[in-house]
Amino acid sequence: MQNAFPIIIAHRGASGYRPEHTLAAYELAIALGADYIEPDLVSTKDGVLIARHENEISETTDVASHAEFSHLQTTKIIDGESKTGWFTEDFTLREIKTLRAKERIPQVRSQNTAYDGLLEIPTLQEIIDLVKVKSGKINREIGIYPETKHPTYFQSIGLALEPPLLATLTANGYQGANAPVFIQSFEVGNLQDLSTKTDLPLVQLLNDTGKPYDFIVNGCNRNYADLVTPSGLAEIAKYAQAIGIHKNLLVPRDSNGKLRRRGAACRQISPTSLVIDAHAAGLLVHVWTFRNEDCFLPLDFQGNPQGEYELFFSLGVDGVFSDYPDTATTLLLSGNLVEE
Template sequence: MAYLWAKMTALLVAVAALAAGGGAAARPLVGAGGAWEDRAPLQTSRPFNIAHRGSNGELPEETAAAYARAIDEGADFIEADVEATKDGHLVCFHDTTLDDTTDVADRPEFAGRRRTLEVQWANVTGYFITDFTLAELKTLRAKQRWDFRDKSHNGFSPIITFEEFINIALSANRVVGIYPEMKNPVFMNKHVRWADGKKYEDKFIATLKKYGYGGRYLSPAWRARPVFVQSFAPTSLVRAAGLTDSPLVFLIDDVAVRTEDTNQSYDDITSGEYLDYMKKYVVGIGPWKDTVVPPTKDNRLATPTDLVAMAHARGLQVHPYTYRNENKFLHFNFRQDPYAEYDYWINGVGVDGLFTDFPASLRRFQEWTTKKKD
């Protein structure tokens, strides 16, 4: 524990120094790995190892500690959900409410903030992130979402800003990509107003541009600062496509969930006609894995759908989510073995990237299988 927090202190000092110097794109980065252009490049010869909210199987999600751990464990990309504060700052956080992953309920000064709002066609009650300023959020501390995961790191890490997240990737000793999500854009645009009249999507893309992110997929500019921008909201992706050359990924939810902005069904957005429309704006899709290979009632795998084949036929990558090591998340076909699950999805289904809560496990699997092939 002492080693982890000493390392985190050094990382946050480096991040603060970068932020104080303005946009990282304005000057070369120098750190443990030397100048940015001298660092080991991102691999593109195998499916991407995408650290879902950092290494959140081990540490509280969306924290600097979770992202630093994911980089140490070999993630190709670190993934973040990006939302907005009451005063218009972008922060890394998944839920619209703070209840499940912070200590907000233990803070008497915020007791009066709890209320009920509509989120994605449903009423939700809690402490909404858009009711807090950045300064207030920084007083909170993160906790583990799941009861069955390690809680010993609860109460240490603050919420981080989008810019702090970016600087964690830029301060790594190798090229590490970022994979931020425009999270709940309809809700953000409804409850947050920016002084310049811009929308959430504009603020999001402007932040990426400030740090030098841009360039089409696999171009030299993209390889220097690899990024995928993702969203469940097709209108946000269309808007973003007019603001940046960075590659975009269309996220696909459960079959029962309609899109938050266009109120379309799963069948609507996975039709060949709609994929033909979206491929003008995105380079890939990010489906929930159970929509690609649905489970049976007895927790076994049913026949795969044709979603991957449809996407690949249109030149779209497929990055499913979320892969987790615990038995409760593994279908019986995998015999409680996460490596068997990775093998099925990479070598059987043929996906192009995987969102995992345990990037070290995916790295080990790919190292083992690469050596075996050699």
């Protein structure tokens, strides 16, 4: 089940170089050697799946500058949090297509603001079309790694994400356990339901804090920490083929932002047994998110993002989500990985 080398998953595309979730970001990620590209999926008012990190789109589009949509600004409760802005489910696809993407974190990636206002918001079908064209041109199969965003919420407003997702994948020939697709979710119930309707690989996302939102809705007292135990992993393995984990679940950081060590005078980091336990349960382990900027790196690897990759590769992970897929692929191709 494990690959010879970890797969490189372009996190929202090559989002270190282009505004996230745009065809330009996905296309560049493929050119930089990514094995999979990752679209987060939300729905339009007319039930079309589009790629946005959130259904509230004021941070990633120019919607606020469109006077014709000012009346759509509103406040909603999304997964228990109050959010004010503009929401994809209030726009038709035709309206969404009049908007343009912008860099989500311009204070960190000011170079990406050069593309603000130039790039459309893509549909899932447009992303698949891009992948198929690029795979053919480079003679290398590129996979897609879609995430269902806020599935309980979208189900509650009559715009469930899973039926159109499966329909689109099936229509494009993605079938079987070996298809170049991973479907991921932070919630549990929708993955369990998907496992009865498809044999495409499923990924249970696991954060280092909190609990799946459907657990909150259903009154379940378990949290993500319960799911990373051997018994929790065995339960996940009944419906999923992989886990997608926050880096801190494998290599915790201390209160100063440094990686935890085995002792005060010891230079060796202290990883958890999560990779070992997950592999014992038959699950792949994909880790998120790797970024080159110092503000995201542990203190141990400031100015050295390659070192962080080396550490996690040495721990036997099966894939990494990266904003800079070229950094990851260059390291893998160099063959200079260090065993922990």
